[in-house]
Amino acid sequence: MFTQQVDLCRRIIREHFGPIVEKVVTALIGDGRLPLGAVIRKTGLSPQNTRQALAVLIQHSIVTHAESKEGLHIVTFYSVNLKTILRLKRVGLYMGLVDERIGKEGLTIFRTIMANGMMSIASIRSALGIRKNTKANVAASFDVAVNRMVKERFITAATPKDTVTKIDRRMQEEAKLIGELALPPTSKQLMEIRRKLADQEDEAYYSSAIVGIKRAAVDSDSTGRSSKMRVHDGPDGLPVAQGLGIYSNGQSEPEAQLDAVDEKVCFRPYYDRLDVLLRNHQIANYFIDKYNAGAGIVVKSILRITEPQTRTCRDKTSNPVSVFQIIGNIPAEAQLADSVDTGSDMFYKRLQPEDDPMSPGASAEAQRKKRSDAIFALLDVLQSDSSGIVAKVEEQAGGQYRINFERAAAVLRDRALDSLIQEKFGAMHARIVRVLRDKQKLDEKTVSQATMLPIAMCRERLHDLALSGLIDTFDIPRTADRNPSRMFYLWFVNPEKQVRSAMSxxxxxxxxxxxxxxxxxxxxxxxxxxxxxxxxxxxxxxxxxxxxxxxxxxxxxxxxxxxxxxxxxxxxxxxxxxxxxxxxxxxxx
Structure with a gap:
């Protein structure tokens, strides 16, 4: 935990919830997990105000609780989640994503949940004034928006274990399995139990089942078709409803049964999923800045196809995507012809007006070919990029591509850190950090030569960066006594230490x-x-x-x-x- 982080979290809580809740959060941050009596003593608030503040924080998934046996009594301890507090500053960005993907109905639903905390669908409907006498199209739009938000995981079901501290939940599950043994577990058995619990967590993480969704009953009319609303995956891979007139092109949709959202289940914002969308936006912007808008469109297409299988930023790589999926997912109005040179002008072939893809009278086949050539050329450029973010994993049928999220995170992190160092210290300091990151461990003289700085200026800047925690030293002893005067000192970048310093x-x-x-x-x-x-x-x-x-x-x-x-x-x-x-x-x- 950072000292600056405590003050920041306190100010964020005061901005969103007021001074009373701020006192409770400050006590929990400063002293760790506390029972209710200790929170009352440290804050000086009345028991009623303290309970109400804790209830508000639990409702917004900021505070978790765990029960522990103290003698003959069961005591409930409360602890605060700092990461959730810091994410409150991204509420505006989250709302922008919901508005872009779901629409105004989804934005209204998301804003209601953010204002009130965990809510059931019936409570959201009541808060928005949607009742039995409401117009059918308004109620239907609400149902479709809720269904899409749940399936797209913008909101997720709030289960009882979500309000329990993660460490305590693991300890309880481990104690339960140990209690089933006849004898105290050996070290091998304990490792096996922990491995089993980790496998269960991974299985639940990668499960495609969505909590809070239930199959709706099918009511058939006289034509034999279901009178219920139906959904199918649209061109962008997102579920789209049928029978509501929301398609702009007026095309008919295939028959597919709509899964209803359970009215009794409470939902909360799924911040991890929303961070995935923000990360994808940053990756696309990286290629737009480095190349052009056409490269960004291709990367966005790959990310959009793999989004349904990506729940959090925990995944290191995306699923493979075929080139034909990429071509089919790029909007028809996207301008890709001028984004990359496909090499077609090297043949000096005189085209007929109807065969020239750039002419107004070009045929649809010629335009499709020009578009496909541009996409293939852009994919070749992206997969040969030095960043290694886009990788080609299969050669058959035009090839398959995937995004390396681990590499993308490292590239974006280094780019952000270089910007921070340049703004805080200057361009020369940023140059030194880039050289050390590329060349690994270097001595002072080599750094001076690589950065083209005088040795005195280079030494001064190296010590500035070292005092700030942005670079580190590695010592190699010349003799067995490890005398400091007889050692080689090499400078290098420690990513974890650098991130810690940058976060402060x-x-x-x-x-x-x-x-x-x-x-x-x-x-x-x-x-x-x-x-x-x-x-x-x-x-x-x-x-x-x-x-x-x-x-x-x-x-x-x-x-x-x-x-x-x-x-x-x-x-x-x-x-x-x-x-x-x-x-x-x-x-x-």
């Missing part, structure tokens, strides 16, 4: 931005209080010209600071959250 800077920067927002609001507190009066809300002309100018200035400053917060949070996503090994690092625990 990110947390400190986000905390400073919150302090600046509070300062700007404090020096204009009188104006803010006046704008909240009922008479001013009803008649804005009561504000003077100076007050309106100050209010406009405050909103502009706050908007810029909020944008900076989002950028820093995006850097946190890249440096830690999308790493498949982030759960092993435990930097945010």
């Amino acid at each position: 800077y990110i947390f400190q920067g986000m905390s400073n931005l919150y302090q600046r927002i509070d300062h700007e609001m404090a020096i204009r507190s009188a104006l803010v209080t006046k704008t909240k009066r009922k008479d001013v809300i009803a008649d804005p002309s009561l504000l003077t010209d100076y007050e309106r100018k100050e209010l406009k200035s405050l909103l502009a400053i706050k908007q810029k600071l909020e944008a900076a917060l989002i950028r820093l949070d995006g850097m946190l996503l890249i440096t830690h959250d999308i790493n498949p090994h982030s759960s092993d690092l435990q930097l945010l625990q």
Whole structure:
């Protein structure tokens, strides 16, 4: 845990839930897991306020609990999840994803769940005012949006084990299996039990079953067709409903039964799945910046096809995708002809107007061929890229391609860290880090030669980076006594230590931005209080010209600071959250 992280989490909680909940979270962060009595003593709040604050935090999946036997009594301990708190800064990005993929109905549902915490479908319907006398098309749109959000895993079912601390849940399951043995387990048996529990977790993780979905009954009309709404996978691989008139092209859909969402199951936002979509967006942007929009379209197509099988950022690689799936998944209106040179102009063949794919009267076959050639050429460029993110795994039938998420996370992380180092220290420091990352362990003289810096300047910059934790040293003794004066010292980049140092800077920067927002609001507190009066809300002309100018200035400053917060949070996503090994690092625990 980082010192800057504690202050940042406290400010985020105060922004979203208020000062009372902030006191409870501060106590849990500072002292770890605590029972209810200890939380009451440390916060100085009344028992009722403390219970209500804990209930709100559990409802929003921020606090987990576990029961432990203390003598003759069962005591409930509460602990806070810092990662969930930090994800609250991405709510705007999450809402943008839901709006893009599901639409306005899905955005309304997601906003309701974010505001109230875990909710059942019946509670969401009641909160949105959808009742039996509501128009049929409104209710049907709501049902389709909920179904798509559950199937796309934007929201997931909240099970009782989700509110229990992960470590305690593992200990309980392990104790249960040990209790079934006649004798105390040997070390070999204990390892076997833990391996069995790990296999069960992996099986549940890779399971395609979706909790909260049940098969709907089929009601047939006189024509023998089902009168229930139906869904099938559309061109982009997403389930699309039938019979609601939501297709823009008016095409008919194949018969497929709609799976209904269980009304009694409570749902919560699935942050891990939403982080996958943000990561995919960053990968596509990387290729757009490096090559062009056509390369980004091809990478987006691969990622979109593999999204249904990717639940979290834990996966190291995506499933293989055939080139024909990629071609069929790219939108017809995508402009790919000018994205890459397919080499067709090398033959100097005079084409007829109807065969020239660039001519207005070109045939559909010529346009398809030009489009396919461009996609094949872009795939060749992507799979030969030095980053190694796109890999070709099969040569038959045009080839199959996959995305290496582990490599993508490393490339994006290094890119973000180089940007951070350059902004904090300068271009020369960033150059030194890039050289050490490419060449591995180097001595001071070699670093000076590789970076084309004088030895004195290079030594100064190396020590600046070492003091910041962004690079490390490796010593090789010349003699057996390991005398420091008779050693070789090599400089190198330790990725884990570098990420830890960068995260401390990110947390400190986000905390400073919150302090600046509070300062700007404090020096204009009188104006803010006046704008909240009922008479001013009803008649804005009561504000003077100076007050309106100050209010406009405050909103502009706050908007810029909020944008900076989002950028820093995006850097946190890249440096830690999308790493498949982030759960092993435990930097945010």
